[in-house]
Amino acid sequence: MSLLSPRMQELLNKQLNQELRNAYLYLSMSAYFDDLGLKGFAHYFKVQAKEEVGHAMKIYEFIYDAGGKVILSEVPQPKTSWGSISEAIEDFYVAEVDNTKRFYELMDAAREEGNKVVESFLKWFI
Template structure:
């Protein structure tokens, strides 16, 4: 049985994950509007993954007989100062989510909640990947500098990303 402190923290994280989805969907729209369909595709898939992350927590709470309390999702930013700024903000956001997950692990450890701690290990691994992916794109943008041709090639590469849904019991 989950303690109230853990339930409250997991519900807050559901909100963080849904906000992440909104933010990346907003970034997708931004990239589409500036003609970078590959970046838009990459961010749209990122948004779908974040929704899946929220649903994994949602389903976990329900499986534990806990109440899910959906909260208002704040409006995300809509415009950025170019491609590097947008990806840089995505990386900063992933670092924020990593800290949120680490805080959840701290609570699970404090409460000796081994089941939730076990679930959160998946999120820790996921955050390592999320930060790495954003950092890799940012590094490529640094390398290409002002080359529109290289940006076009990177955009083409990012267009190849395909959505793979997670299962909530992964």
Template sequence: MDKTVSELLNNQINKEFYSAYLYLDIANYYDAKGLDGFANWYEIQAKEEQDHAMLFYRYMQNNDEPVKLLSIDQPDNAFSNLLDPLKVSLEHEKYVTALINAIYAAAQKVNDFRTIQFLDWFIKEQGEEEKNASDQITKMELYGGEARSLYMLNSELLTRAYAPPSLVL
């Protein structure tokens, strides 16, 4: 495997674990506000990000590439209202999309078709992640200012259940 592609993939492991930390931080914020549905949604989101990290980890191992685990930064967000974490989530998903696109471009440059095929699932997943984050902002802006609507939105998010990724390595 090309050295640049390998380094970018390895870095992505760390970025995915950071994403899990970020989403646990957001879940913690909402839990402290008494919004167990929002907390549930972000706890599941954190689990998904851990799964993504492990998919990159396993892909590296399956291709005889060394994995170097790096330290994970602490999230440093100070939320001042219920909308802030949703906006942070969308911006973070856009950042992750850019990271995956950069790996994809590096793999294309060296005709690493196996890595390109592996990343195809993540490209689709990031589209879903950005849409979910954007939809949550829209719903919060529309309904979040009224207690009954916020309660209903929170109840909707409480129904989210974890589903492991369907990617086969």
């Protein structure tokens, strides 16, 4: 028996896949900064990529623990170069703001459904 409605399972899978897309983007940013010889920036974005993979795995495990099914989608190739350092940082900021918005939308959906299990899980991210 699943603790997830079909809608909630779909939304959690979308978020899991978004975390992986962000990990690809941040790893690409790390490579970009490595190419520029900016090792500090490269390290920072490598750490961010690992964090996103960790988030994806946390969602993956939750879906299965809740009796759901994980559905992975294709991860498109991320952007690989930027016109400036500030452009790359802006893209990172936009991705993080979007990701935060997605978690709030997930929380809203869990509350609409009255799914306290999902709501409790999402508090870790928010």
